[in-house]
Amino acid sequence: MASAETQPRFGQSVKGLLSDKVGSCSGDVIALTRQVLKGSRSQELLGQAARNMVIQEDAILHSEDSLRKMSIITTHLQYHLSVCPSVCLSVGLSVCLSLRQEAIQKNVEHSKNLQDQLRHLLK
Secondary structure (H helix, E strand, O other): OHHHHHHHHHHHHHHHHHHHHHHHHHHHHHHHHHHHHHHHHHHHHHHHHHHHHHHHHHHHHHHHHHHHHHHHHHHHHHHHHHHHHHHHHHHOHHHHHHHHHHHHHHHHHHHHHHHHHHHHHHO
16 A cells, blocks of 8 residues: 555646746746847847948948048139239239139039038938
8 A cells, every 4th residue: 555655646746846847848948938038139230230321331331432522622723812813913813813713613612512411321
């Protein structure tokens, strides 16, 4: 009779251990799933950061190009300011003013184009 009573207790303890193991494994599977999801989100964030860096690099390159063009315009304006007094003496005041006005108009148009490009880049 003692062995008959021991068997149910042993069976119950094995079932209890088995139940504990299944619960532990379930917890491990859940933790593993969370880690995989975190890794997936990390990959998405890294991909997004890489795309943003490419966009920023492109904007920087366009800005450098615009600065180079603005530097050229500045050089032209400085040249016109330095040359105009001598031109005025040789061709007359009205011609000089006309030439100056044309040069200024071209530079204004060119600077408007650059401003439009900068606005487009900053969008």
